Amino acid sequence: MPLLEFDGLTVDIATPRGELHAVRDVSFRIERGETLCLVGESGCGKSMTAFALMGLLPPTARRTARKFRFEGEDLDRASAARLSALRGDRMAMVFQEPMTALNPAYTIGDQLAEVHRRHKGSTRQAARERAVELMEKVGITAAAKRLGQFPHQLSGGLRQRVMISMALMCGPTLLIADEPTTALDVTIQAQILRLLVDLQRDLGIAILLITHDLGVVARTAHRVAVMYAGEIVESGTAAAVFDLPRHPYTRGLLSSIPVPGKTPPGARLGAIPGIVPSLVGELRGCAFRDRCAHASAVCAMPVAVRSERDHDWRCVLDARAVAA
């Protein structure tokens, strides 16, 4: 049984200009101990999906889902209190910007201990010991000293490690990482990613990794889901999607990255012409058709999901037509 199952997740946000459909009929699942990467460009709805999962949507947003199961429990009608009890305990999240994610007025130790005490009712001493244990696990040196330090005394990379250990305090089964390395230096990026992979191996946690960087996907993902304009346009095992991308958008993404050793010097990188469509108001058919070289009249109709051996995609085209 999958750890997390989502079917038909939709998030609508009320704005002055009309209703914004940030997430549209998104379905995916995550098995225990595996990493699912949610890939897409800025504004495609991947962060919103994560917020919907955690119950962190803004008050103007409305979430609906045909099915939302976590650890075998139905959560689509769960109360705010139930979600609040799960957050930080069974599922935890790490955000993109470590510099502003910690409260400047309290020590690292306080902020780490607090989540353990909230969910496990532990004593201050016990919580602090657990904090030190986890900080050492994520590679923070002089962990005991860090307890008494304030966030502004730590570097960005260190703060992100603190965030990760804070997420792991209560031993969650699912870790959601929203672009955890985007705001960090390249060398630190590699370290953090390696850390996540190691943690998964050691602790057996599942990771939902949100990113726009295909390089990150290649290094960490068991399975991939590609999002565009609020929809998942392609998903499957990383190997399948990278080997034979079915959706023109996925192909476009892959061709725009230079691969050392494969891409000939001086060759032109692929670029996808056009811009992302507005998500406000009525939307029908394939959202990518305005930018797709192979679009036809039938693409204006709702597109069904096609499947083939754990590889799903939303496109009417044949593999041959796309490769051409």
Place this chain on the structure above:
Amino acid sequence: MTEISTLPLVELVGPSPRTLLHRRLLGHKGLMISVVLLTLILLVALLAPVLAPYDPYAQDLGRRLIPPVWYEKGNWAHLLGTDNLGRDYLSRTLYGARISLLIGGSVMVISGLIGTTLGLAAGYFGGRVDSLVMFVTTVRLAMPLILVALAVVATIGGSLWIVVLVLGLLKWDRFAVVMRAATQQARGLEYVAAAECVGASTLRIILGEILPNVLPHLIVVATIEAASAILLEAALSFLGLGVQPPLPSWGLMIAEAKIYMFFSFWLIAIPGTALAILVLAINMLGDGIRDVTAPAAGRA
């Protein structure tokens, strides 16, 4: 498909920033109400000699303490009644508007000039100039304004212009602080740096680039200070150390009416309410301008 070049420019580019600003100004209810109210008060003050049925200084001891027309004993000859010396209250209230507006306007201008100059200099030049201005401002802030004003007036003697001068020369602190902060922000803008690169003179940069940018802040502070000056003069006159009788300053009118308060409540209610309405209108104007020029501050 229409050729892009034949489409009217406005459709492509959208309405100009000035048009958008005008639309926002007109759409802000508080702002419009306050503008109408203030214009009314201004007109009333200007036309007081025409509108007032009586001379505000003319005493008539045979007609003392007549209540306003909506009381039992009131009559239509004196719409707002008469005070303890038989002077028509409506006329005195109308003329009182002149005093309050005069005070508010003059003090705002004088203190505004001093404070803005200091603030612009501190914000633009930074360094020692800034430290000096901040030090002077802190010293000024440490002094209890009312007491100093009272003391100076007590020594020199009270009159409308003394009050204006004393308040104007002392009330520049908020101007200085806000203008300094706004100038520091504006200073970092790219086109200020561009102007400096081109070699524009300092004065030209300050007046041409910085000032237009800090203008909204200046207007907001000006309204706050005008309202504050009006209330301060009312308090000074109430204590007897501001405008002197027989001038119909609203604060003075309240002081004179204090002993009759329990039986002739309108004597303090009318000038008090007039003060509140004027200050309310000015504050709403300032709030409205702040909302319209900086809508991203999470305000309703």
Place this chain on the structure above:
Amino acid sequence: MLSFSLKRLGLAVLVAVAVSALAFLLLRASGDVATALAGEGARAEDIENIRRIYGLDRPLLVQYLEWIGKMLHGDFGQSLYFKTDVLELVRDKLPTTALLALFSLLFALAVSIPLGIVAAVYPNSWVDRACLGLAVVGQALPNFFFALILIMLFAVMLPILPVSGSESWSNFVLPSVALGYYVAPPFMRLARAGMIEVLASDYIRTARAKGLSGPSIVLKHALVNALVPIVALAAVQLGFLLGGSVVIETVFALDGLGYLAYQSISHLDLPVTQAIVTLLSFIYVGLTLGADLVNAWLDPRIRVG
């Protein structure tokens, strides 16, 4: 924290010295004190006499230094009007005014901070609009007018609180309300704006992601960060309340420093006026210094700046 405190202290001392000099200057140079003291119809020799008796004929700097010297020894001179030691007079009346200012501030904070928090947690709701409306109207009402209205209410219609004198605690209720209501709106706006900004910040999102309860997030995580500007404003407003108590004390016949100031100013009692102005200035400087230090303790980042 120590070096920060020392630096701030040094600056405070400098400001205090400058203020005392300035106050001295203003009070003595704003007109001919001797003439004013002598009154109308005084002859030239009377004025000269007065000038000599009070030492007003010496250079200002000498007068100032002499005054400072005496002040540091605790000698503020004799009151010209009350004929008693100035320091004793001031010491007598200070507690009353200090209590009034403190109660007024507490009243203002007790009303404004909860309202500001509620308005921030439910922005643009009817609660929010009501709070803002109240703030706007409150700021427009002149405080002596409001004081008189309160007196009318409680002397005539609801005689449950005393409206004059300073015998007991209940005497402070109405004056505190009359003085405090005016400073409540700025605090409410500051609390509201500060909370709105803080509640939108990333670390609050982190707190939510940790599954912390609503009150914990608002009160423990958010409020602390929104308090910094409020503490700074509180110090400034306390200073304003101390100086602005003149009107309220006079209206409610509260026998404090403000009323003393009014009396001494009306009678041109220079030593007392000077002492009060200087004392209030020093208190203000001390308060802002205290606020700076409290803020540095609340927000550790300030200690570095």
